Amino acid sequence: MHASLSSLGIPTALLAGLLANTLSAQAGSYTIIDIGDLAPAGSHDGTNAAGINELGHVAALTGDGTGGYIPVLYRDGQLINLGGFPGENIGGGGKGVNNLDQVSGWSMSPYPSGGFQSEPFVWTEGEGMTNPINDEPTNWSGEAWDVNDAGQMVFTTKGGFFDPATGFKRINFGGVGGYWRTWDLNEDGVVSGSAFGPSGQINAFRYDSATDTITNLNDPVLDHHSDAYGLNDLGDIAGWALQFGPSQSGVVWTADGQTLRLPVGDLGVNQIQGTAEHINNHGDVVGLDSFPGPHAGNPDFEPLGWVTFQATEASPVVKTNLLSLVDPAAVAYWRRLHPFEINDRGEICGLGVAQAWIGDGSGGARGFLMVPNTPDRFRSLSRSLPGVNGHPVLVAKGTLEPGTAVEMGLYKAAPNASGFLMLGLDTVYAPLKGGVLVPAAFSAGGSILPTLTDGIGGVSLTSTWPAGIPANLDIVAQYWIADAAGAEG
Incomplete structure (x- = not known):
């Protein structure tokens, strides 16, 4: 029927002796992992962990030790080199990964008139890397930012959306604006992104590919600019809004039409600009509070990565500094953390700065994966x-x-x-x-x-x-x- x-599944073997977990409104402790790099032995290079699936596998890029980048999948403690397009291996990066371990991202390719350009890719294990929109009539460059389990994809420039059944299209934003970006999509093909209006105003939007409808999320009274980043399968979207004033805060636009403005400045008096990066199906949100200007290495002005659990239900919303959730040795290793995504198991990926490597050519950039010490029930x-x-x-x-x-x-x-x-x-x-x-x-x-x-x-x-x-x-x-x-x- x-x-x-x-x-x-509810594994009650984990019941005894546990006080909290990532599905509760309490913040448990985490283990943070440096995902490593593929630089030659005896050296290191920068990495960035951009997207995570429900298995805890991470789409990332790593430096190759010579100034180039390699798209990788971090899985079960190992970095898998995704290579390049057939006959090419020029460099690139992973951006998103679905639950089938298909990875989306960008890879460098020779430009017909000379030089190189980035082209979007999807990588499938056993099949390698392909450009899903290679038959576009114009030579189109860009990045494939995410891919869902149905193989639908979004692209950061020109409002690109791809469905294996119907092909590639540029989303029609009508009078919203002429320059647009699509950042994320969920399993229903609902897309988050932003479009620039005629006056230069940035408008966050939600696009439903099933009905070909778009919703402008920008509040014309309160918001000067806004952008919609990560979303969950319920249709809740995380992003930011710059209010007339100005004051930028992290925002969650819920599927039922509410706008939840997250507090800013609660983690540090100098961190006055907030961004919400991603939201999972439990309403847990990750983001970054920062100071919009130079800080000359003053730690009081360092950006602060944070997580808030069940933000769509909590009142008030309580944000937790990610560095407060890891042990002292990890705090000494990591100077700052910028989270990008959180899955339903509470695992978080992002870009950190390693204290010991700040002076090297990579600026200390390291991709990280945070895993709850109390496994999900x-x-x-x-x-x-x-x-x-x-x-x-x-x-x-x-x-x-x-x-x-x-x-x-x-x-x-x-x-x-x-x-x-x-x-x-x-x-x-x-x-x-x-x-x-x-x-x-x-x-x-x-x-x-x-x-x-x-x-x-x-x-x-x-x-x-x-x-x-x-x-x-x-x-x-x-x-x-x-x-x-x-x-x-």
């Missing part, structure tokens, strides 16, 4: 199938300590639709009704509970986590909702 499904086991509201999203929150609250919410399913919540103590991954049944709901210990979505396609469950649940127990949950747009309804 289905076909919008979403699943979530909740882990995604499969992607949802699209329905009338796009891809449904299942999110759970709580520490799973006995006597504490645990919440599970289903979003973006079909409105006012019947269905089932299926629970199991193991996974089966069995084909069913055009989808995949994940939990062993029909085996011992399994349960099938009827459910009904509300008027906007949501289900919210709140309970208290009981005492006495044994360790080494996995509980797998999955919703199956009737949906006219599903594979079999």
